[in-house]
Amino acid sequence: MAVNISSFTAWITIERARCPIYALKNTSPRDATCWIPSQEGKKFSVNWSNQYRDRPIYARLSIDGVVCSTHFMLDAWNYPHDSNAIGISYATTSDFTRRDFVFSAIQVTDDDAYLYTLDSPPAFGTIRLELWEADIEQVVQAPFQHRYGGEVLEGQVIHEMSKKAGAHQVKFGGEYVVPQATVNMVNGSRKGSAPLATFTFNYRPFDILLAGGIIPRPTQPKARVPGIKSEAVDDQIQDLEAQLASLRAQKRGSEGGSSSSRQKLKTHWGCDPRTGKAVQVIDLTDL
Template sequence: MQLGQFSASVSVDGVTLSEYAPEYSADGTEATRWIPSQNDKCFRVQWSNDNASKSLLISGRLNVDGIKCPGKRMAPKDPRRPTFSQASRDSVPTSAATRRPLMFSKQALTDDDEYLNASISPHLGTIRLQMIHVKKKGHTTLRTGATRKDYKKQILHEKSKKAVGHAVQFGAEFRSMLNTRSKSKTIKKLVTFIFKYRPIELLRADGVAPRPVEEERAPPTEVLDLTMDTEEDAAEAKIKELEAQLEELKKNQKRVKQEPSVKKEIKTESQPVFQPGEVIDLT
C-alpha cells in the first residue's frame, strides 16, 4: 500500500499478503485495505520511506486491535540508497530480555456473562500504522521483569456481534537481546495505513476478495440406470427375434423360388359316345 513517499505492507512467512478493496481519505493522508488473516500464523508489519532525510526523523507507530505497540524510528542505513529508509515490527517487548510475537489467531470467546457488556475496542480486526514526524528525546531500557498487561488477548462474549473470526494475539514469550524503548516528541502526523483483516473465507463471502478460479472438473462418472437397461435389453431381444424370423422367411422364399414348378395333370374321364337312334336303358 502506497501513500506518496511512504509504503506499508503485512507479510506472513516472508510473503506479502494480498490487499483488497482500496480506499482513500479525501485529503489523501489515509489509506485502507483488506487483507486475509491466517490462523495461528505470526505476521510482520513493514514500512518504508522513499524520500528519507537525516534532517527529518520519521517514526512508525503501530496499533493492533487498538493495542499500542512501541514506535520504531526510520533512518537511512544504506549509503547506496541515502534517501531510502525502512523499519518493521513482528513482536513487542515484554521485559529487558523477552518479547512476544504478533500473530493471528481465532477470536477468544466465552459464555461468561461478565463479558457480555464488556467494552470492546472499535479497532478490533484492524492493524493501524501511522507515520509521524518526531523529535528524538533519547531512549530507556525496559526493567527486567516488567510486562505489559495490555498484551493479553481480548476475550469476547459468544453473543457479541463484534467477533470477526480472528484477532491479533501475542504468542509465547521468547528470549531476545536487550530491549530499549525510544523516547520522542510528536511534531506532525503525516499519513496513516489501515489494514482490516478477516479470514479469507469471510472476505470472499462478503465479495471483498475474488473467489478462486474453479479447478477443471473431471468428467462425471456415468451412472447406469438398471431399470432403463432392462427395458432396452428386452426391446433389443425382441428386435433380434423379429430379425431372425425375417431371415427365416427370406430363406424359405429363396428355397421356394429355386424348386422346379410341378405341372399337375388333370385326368379327364372319357365321355360316352351315343349313336343316333340308340336306346339308353336308364334302369
Template sequence: MRLDELHAWISVDGVELPEFAVEYSADGKEASCWIPSECDKQFAVEFKNTRSSSWQTNAEITVDGIQCGSNNTYCRDHRHPQITSGSRNSVAISAHSRRPLLFAQQALTDDDNLLNAAISPELGSIKVQMRKVISVPSRRRQPVWPGDSFESKVLHERSKKAMGHSVQFGAAYPAINSQADPIEVIAELATFVFKYRPIELLRAQGIAPPEIRPAAAPIEVVDLTVDDDDASEIKQLEARLPVLKKKGVKVKSKSSGVKQEKSFVFAPGEIIDLT
C-alpha cells in the same frame, strides 16, 4: 498501501499480503484496506519512506486497539541512501524477552457477564501511524515494560465483533531489548489501517475475488455417427467375409514323432503351386 513517499504493508513468511478495497481519505493522509488473515500465522508490520530528508520518520503500531510500540526508519541499503525502512513483528515484555505477533482464532465464551463488555472499535485492525520526529536524548528515563498487558481479549459468542480471528501474542522468547532515545513528534504524516478477516469471509462478502479453481481437463468427444461412405465400406467388408473364411487353413497335429496329417480347403478355380 502508499501515500506519496510513504509505504506500509503486512507480510507473512516474508511475502506481502494482498490488499483489497483500498480507500483513501479526502485529505490524502489516511489509507485503509482489507487483508486476509490465516490462523496461527506470525506476521510483520513493515513500513518505508522512499524520500530522503533531514528529519527522522517513525511508525507507531497499534493492533486491535493495543499499542505495540514504535520504530524509527533507517537506511538498510547504502546503495539507496534515500530509502529508509523499518518493521515490527513482536513486542517487548521485559528487558530480556519478547512475544511475536500472530493471527489466531478469536477466543469466545458463553459467559453472559461478557455479553455487554466494552470492546475496542479498533478490534480487527492493524494501524500504522507514520510521524515526523526528532530524538530527545535529554529526556532519557528508565524503561517501563508492559508486562502482562499483551493478553488477547475474550469475546461473547454473540458479539458482533466475533469475526473469526484476532491478533494474539505468541509464547515469549529471549531477546535483549534496549530502550531507544525518547522522541518528540513534530508532525503526523500518514495513517495506514489494515482490516483483517479470514479469506473465506472476505470472499463471502464480495471484498476479495472468488477462488480460482484449476480448469477441468477437456472431455474427448468421439463421433459415432455413420455416414454414407462408412456404410458402403461396411457392406463391402460383409460381402468379402464369407470368401475370406473359405480361404482359411485347418491344421491337425499329433504328438511329436508321429506323422502329421494336413487338410486344406481351396476356393474353386484356385491354383496352388506345390513345387
C-alpha cells in the same frame, strides 16, 4: 502487495510471505485503508519504508486499539548508513525478552456475564500505522532499554451472539529471550497536528472476507475434454461436420434417380475464413 502514500510504503508479511491486500481505498491524500486475510496461529510483521528519508520520522503502531510499538527512522543526511525500511514483528517485554504478534481465534462463551460484549465488543480486527514528522533532540548508541508500563494483547472472550464471533484477534505469543542489542536510543517527539501518513489494515479470516465480497470469487473455467486441447477439439468438429455434409449429399443423390441420371458430387479444397485452415468443400449447386 503494498500500500503507498507519498514516499511511504507499508505492507504486512505473514510467516515472511507478503500478504495480499483487498479493497484498497484512499480516504484522503494521507490516509489509506485496505483488508487482509488473517491466518490463525500465524506470526506476522508490519513493515514500512521511506523512499527518500529526507527528514526524521516518528512511527506509532497500534493493533486492536493497543499501542504495540513506537520508534524513529532517522534522516539520510545525518545517518546515511541507516536502513530506509523497518519491520515490527514483536513487542518487547524487557531488555532481554520479546513476544511475537500472532493471529488467534477469538474465544466465545454462552455465559450471560459477557452479554455486555454485544454492545461494546473489543476493538478486534485493525492494524494501524501512523507516521509523523519528528523533532530529534539526541541520538546515542547504547544497549536497548525497555520502557515498562505498556498494554499487552492477551486472549479476549466475547459472547457467542456477538457479530465478532468467528473473527480473529491478535495476541502476543510466548515470551522468549534475545541478546541485548546496541541501538540508536533516540530522544525526540512527534511534530505537527496530524500524521504524514496513516495506513490501516483491517483483518478477518479469508472465508469471512470471501463471504462479504471483499475478496472476489474466482471465475469458473470453461469445461474441457480431459487430455485434449481446445484446438484439437475444433479440428475434430470440423472434420466430422465435413463428413456429415458429404454423407447427406450422397443420400440425396441416391434418392434422386438411377445411377445413369445422377450427377457426381463435385468437391474441392478451400480455406475456412474463421480459422485459416484448409477444409474440403462440397459443391451442391447441381444437385
